[in-house]
Amino acid sequence: MPTIVLSGATGFLGAHLMARMLSAGVAVLALTRGTPAFAGRRLVRALHFAGLPAAGHFLQTGQLRVVPADLHRQQLGAEPPVFQQLADEADEIWHSAACTDLQAPWEVVSQVNVDGTRRMLHLAAAGRRRPRFVHISTAFVAGGRPTGMIGADALDASHGFLTPYEESKYHAEQLVRAWAAEGRRALVLRPSTLLSDRPPGLRGPRHPHAALRLKLNRLAAHGPHALAQRFGLAPDAEGNVQIRLPGRPDSLINLTPVEYAADAMIRLARADSAPGTTTHHVVHPADTPLAHWLGAMAANAPWVRTRIVGHLPDPTSLETFVASLLPGSDRYSYHRRHYERTALDLAEQRDGAAAPPALDATYLKAALSSPARPTTPLHSGI
Ligand SMILES: NC(=O)c1ccc[n+]([C@@H]2O[C@H](COP(=O)([O-])OP(=O)(O)OC[C@H]3O[C@@H](n4cnc5c(N)ncnc54)[C@H](OP(=O)(O)O)[C@@H]3O)[C@@H](O)[C@H]2O)c1
Known part of the structure; x- marks a missing residue:
């Protein structure tokens, strides 16, 4: 052995x-x-x-x-x-x-x-x-x-x-x-x-996006009105809260x-x-559009409308707060790069193994969103 x-x-x-x-x-x-x-x-x-x-x-x-x-x-x-x-x-x-x-x-x-x-x-x-x-x-x-x-x-x-x-x-x-x-x-x-789209379990290892997802869920659990009030915003005519993120709208991860x-x-x-x-x-053979990742991250708050904008010179206090949850991550949202995977393609051909399909909305939602947590006061921190 x-x-x-x-x-x-x-x-x-x-x-x-x-x-x-x-x-x-x-x-x-x-x-x-x-x-x-x-x-x-x-x-x-x-x-x-x-x-x-x-x-x-x-x-x-x-x-x-x-x-x-x-x-x-x-x-x-x-x-x-x-x-x-x-x-x-x-x-x-x-x-x-x-x-x-x-x-x-x-x-x-x-x-x-x-x-x-x-x-x-x-x-x-x-x-x-x-x-x-x-x-x-x-x-x-x-x-x-x-x-x-x-x-x-x-x-x-x-x-x-x-x-x-x-x-x-x-x-x-x-x-x-x-x-x-x-x-x-x-x-x-x-x-x-x-x-992974498998539930992590209470004390199992977690993927790097899980901590961010939990923070966003805590934020979302307050609903559009409490959230807008806390950050001095007004929901739009449909009751939605807008969040813009700086980046390339066609960015890939x-x-x-x-x-x-x-x-x-x-x-x-x-x-x-x-x-x-x-x-x-x-790496995955198909890159994921950043916009799809964002959509899945916000899936527990359908009243949040996310949009990627080239520049964000005047962020709202909510946008500043969201950016602070993962400082520096906005720099990745300008990326549109690919990684050579020739050896993996050849190894899969040799073994008759299939690469996974592109990650669809169902997969991303299972992997990146989770049931909203009970509400805790906003001032207790996110
Ligand atoms: N997860 C990703 O998305 C990702 C992406 C690209 C590359 N990678 C690379 O893949 C590898 C595995 O990542 P992962 O997702 O499994 O990481 P992880 O979930 O954060 O686990 C890190 C592991 O390293 C151990 N470790 C940390 N500090 C240690 C120390 N001082 N002495 C001994 N063990 C220590 C941890 O042990 P404890 O359990 O005791 O803390 C744990 O087993 C890493 O090299 C990472 O850089 C990961």
Whole structure:
């Protein structure tokens, strides 16, 4: 039974990767924070979320093992013999853990995403089986580049970065390339924004848009009149509240179902074993119009009318407030770029596998909206 050391198994994507590895009969050593008992419960919950209910037996049989590890600490916090034993057991190392907080400052994200990746590479370098390193990056290493086709091999800082997170993932990829250039094998997989139309469960991992969606739902739960009053606006003649967002009306975003992304990663990993670094985008073949994303985000408040405008020189207080819920996100709404996915197309052709259809309104609504929460006073914060 091959053995994979996996970081980030409790995460939104990591849970799906772990589920697929275990289902394929791979032994998984899950690097996890917290006590082994607590981490074990979280892993089982993550597997349940990823579609593997009653997953406790993987722990009981030892096919899934909890390995305490913290990316913040030298040697992941392990004593040297334990670190060496872990390295020696690995046929592959999959590094999915990251600080994915788009608002976090550089000092925070770089410790996990840059220094943490360096520590994972040390682990891989120490392994006597010379494990391949599979690094989960992001399509957003393309940074501020607004348009054009981004090649799978492109790693270019010339457009700058819109968040410290993007920049940290760019530096992590550079570390991986330098590591593999010393006669080793690395596979870099770059997903776009991931989401799922399956309900997350109360304490399961959540996709990055879920927090924004909850905030918007709390806002929407007040209804058009209370909301308009709070922000000093008047609903229009039909009782609707208008919200404009700055951006390109024809802006596109790439949204990929997490289940498909995990399948695609396993598929790409099966195909690849070349020396050096191989990099692939793991993206949806059809980009989603930003306007459709917006419509789904506002689906619980049909009385909100959203509109994308080229410039917004005089935002209302409500528009300013909505923008503050995800600061800086408006910069993405000027993007209309595509990501090369040649290798994934070929791998799917080879396996006779289908790429998912374009994400329609039903999918987006299931993934991005949720039942409105009970009303809480507006002054309590959103
Ligand atoms: N989700 C997306 O839309 C998306 C898009 C593009 C790329 N990616 C990339 O895909 C990978 C997986 O993302 P995800 O959605 O699964 O992220 P996530 O849900 O935020 O999970 C992050 C994972 O990293 C772990 N982690 C964070 N800090 C750690 C530390 N100091 N030590 C050990 N583990 C730590 C977390 O452990 P705890 O559970 O203990 O916190 C969790 O398992 C990341 O590399 C991310 O950059 C994600």
